[in-house]
Amino acid sequence: MTTDDVRAGIAAVLDVPASDIADDDNLLDHGLDSVRVMSLVEGWRAGGAEVAFVDLAENPTVEAWTALLSR
Template sequence: MTKDDVRDQIAAVLDIPATEIADDDNLLDHGLDSVRVMSLVESWRAGGASVAFVDLAETPTVEAWTELLSRSS
């Protein structure tokens, strides 16, 4: 999964343009909350990724999440 894929999915959940999210932005500053993170976790798990909420909450950035997702697939 690419950074753009991750960014696009986050933007869709937040209902904002993907261009507003930089690789190193703290996603919480964009309004990402635990319910939306769990929605993303479930979506990525359904696609075969082995990620947990706590892993994503530790460093909520596109860059960190892309790295986690690429290691877990």
Template structure:
């Protein structure tokens, strides 16, 4: 299963308790409050759905545009 940019944005907004429209696609999500615990929450959620992603991949480039470009993540 692959994730769309909008799906990633929605999931990030959910773990940050923000409106998805307030989450940019191309900015560092750490600046919006994304921390290691929330990244692990996303990793676990997406792995349960069959997305092959690691904490390190997401933490190295914490931006939706970077994540959607990862092999096995983006649609």
């Protein structure tokens, strides 16, 4: 999964342009909440990613999430 893929998924659940989200932005500052994170987790798991809510909550940035989802 690429950085652009992760950013696009986040932008979609937040209903904002992907260009508004920088790699190192704290996603909580953009309004990302636990319900939306779980929605992302479910979608990414459906696509084959092995990721847990706790993993994402530890460091809520595009950069960190891309690293997790790319393993």
